[in-house]
Amino acid sequence: MTEVLTGPQMSLVEMFLVAATVALVLARWLPAAARRPAGLGAATGAVVSGAVLVATGPRWHLAPVALVAVLGLVRELVAELRRRGERHGVRHGAPRDRGHGEPPAHRHDAPPARRHHAPPDRRAPRWLALPATAACLALVATGPAAAWALPVPQFPAPTGRHPVGTAVVQWTDPERAEGATADPADRRTVVAQLWCPARGGSERGERARYLGRTRAEARTVARALADYAGVPAFALDGLPDARTHAAPDAPVADGGRFPLVLFSPGLGGVRGQNTAWAEELASHGYVVAALDHPHDSAAVVLADGRTVRTRVAATGDPEVDERRAAGWTAVRAADLGFALTRLTGPGEGAGPLAGRLDADRVAVAGHSLGGAAALQAARQDHRFAAVVNLDGSPHGPGARPYPQPVLALTQEIGPATDPDYLPRLTRALDLGTATGYRLTVPGAAHLTFTDAPLYLPPLPSLTGSRARAEGPRLTAAATLAFLGPALRGDAADAADALSAHGELTVHRPTAR
Structure with missing residues (x-):
């Protein structure tokens, strides 16, 4: 990148x-x-x-x-x-000549000649x-x-051989009620943005807008993100003007079936928050499907024009907040499983990707709370073959083994880091029956693993101390190094490639 x-x-x-x-x-x-x-x-x-x-x-x-x-x-x-x-x-x-042709200076009654000075300063x-x-x-x-x-973000150009296309789809699960509303007839709806390898020539056409299909949608989402973060709306008003490298609704590249990566954003986050990461993966032959979780994501604009704002909030009570986080994680994990069914199952749920996805090569990923959801989704749904957790602390039921290899990227650990974070994550990784990797990235903060460094002030406590594009670049490079062996059976050693990006800890499978 x-x-x-x-x-x-x-x-x-x-x-x-x-x-x-x-x-x-x-x-x-x-x-x-x-x-x-x-x-x-x-x-x-x-x-x-x-x-x-x-x-x-x-x-x-x-x-x-x-x-x-x-x-x-x-x-x-x-x-x-x-x-x-x-x-x-x-x-x-100026003095005027009032005599009979005689200059004023030669008349006895003439006033003294005026001196012409430069205008005063x-x-x-x-x-x-x-x-x-x-x-x-x-x-x-x-x-x-x-x-x-606070610039208009400029996205790194994907480095893979494929141009990138993107599309947005919406699905409703008839089997699940929407727990965030009072109407029992409401069904759970999710919105997904797809990034996929596109046919040649797609890179020369229109480029997709960031955070929305239209400027109005992108503006709604940007303002909701600012409101959720507690900053003035004008601080993020450059986001609706940003363009990505993906072509809207571009035809899928010719070839066989592509591996799939499902993604869940952070708490209050939105489906487009890791666009640079998703475009890089798609350019290397992966299909990425990132979800908006209504009533959790900052703002979700539905197909009928309604905007669903977030209802999640912390109380400050650790026990209450942990129970809430476990509940949100469970809903998100169910959303990920439902999205996988729609994408790889029979029917038209996959849209233009119908028949082009390899259901045996699917990874689940997420940032922050989305990372916790990815871990939980993998534990309860073995259709997922690998997990990528971007700085997410596990929530919900523990002490359950899962067979997938896991990559966990974490921020640089310091005095301000939650002291329970690493022990909790380590226990989760130790439960795996496949090799897991924890990569601690020097100079990284929690938002380093998102698009945020591209448009937020470069404050170490906020976006880390790395260069603006370095966070998305490193996140994508580590993900590709892990998914190659995990989904494609590449012979390369993931540990060797990952260790180049930070401090690597390898969690070997435990005998069970």
Whole structure:
């Protein structure tokens, strides 16, 4: 996977506006001869670039830049009006010849000749101008800084040989009631996004939008994610403008049957939260199906247009929260099993993938609470042949062996890590009757294993200390290194490949 841009994440027009605004601020410090042309040139540049941005849709990041630009334009306008007024006053206040052709200087009653001085300097005193200039420059700098800290995500290009296609499907389970509503007639519904190897040429067409089929859906989901995280909605307003590398509804690549990976997002997460990871897997010949869990995911837009918001929340009481987490995990595990039935069973549930999936080569994966759901789904449904747990702590019933190999990726363990996390995860891995792997990734935080580093501020406590695209890149590389032997029977040693990415612990099967 290629690295994303790490620059200011701004368009040429936005950078031109910033440059013109800086020139406006600094023009008052130029020599008198250069002050006016420089100020007028910078003002013209600011007006033109600002008009283009207004027409194409400005971003909130540039609000402080626009404020300083307006102040600079007002200053230049006042200065220009003053200059013109002074020239007008000098011209109309000059002595006129009231004699009979004799210059006023030669008449006895002529007033003394006026001396024409340069217009007085009306600039603010230096002691006031210096702090004002510094404050304006600092305010302008917040624009590029905000655009860099909260950019429109740029997704790493998949490295596999296949172009990637994507589609969204919705299924209702007639056998399960929706436990989150009061109406017993409500049936459990899930929404899945599919990423699959696509036919050649698909990469040259339209690219799918991030977080939604339409901009309206993506905006709804982005605002719900911001609300769930407790941050202002404008902080994530760049997400609806992001484009991925997958082609919407592209035809599936020719060939045989593809291995399948089902994915469950984190608590409050959404189906698209690991898009970079899913696209990379699909480019290497896997089909990925990521689920939205209604009433759990931050927002799920259903086919009939209804939006289902999350109802999950922590209470702060460890025992109560653990019981709730176990209940949410059980629902998600059932969702994963139901999705597998729809994708690999008879009928039209797989849509364009009908007959193209290998039901004997299926992995279940998840992040955070989704990782716990993946472990539980594998324990109760042996149709899953492998498990990938991205920094998820197990919940629900324990002490039950399961036969699938497991890969568990964990964040860097520190003083702030839940002290029960590793012991609980270790006990789960020790229950496996196949080899399991726990890979602790240096510099990783909980969100490192998602798309979040591509669009959130690079704070170590939030997204880890690795480069922006490094988290998705490493997560996909480790997953491929594990799934090759687990699903495809590759001869390569997974342990050798995994150990290159962090501290690896191998859990050998226990005799039972």
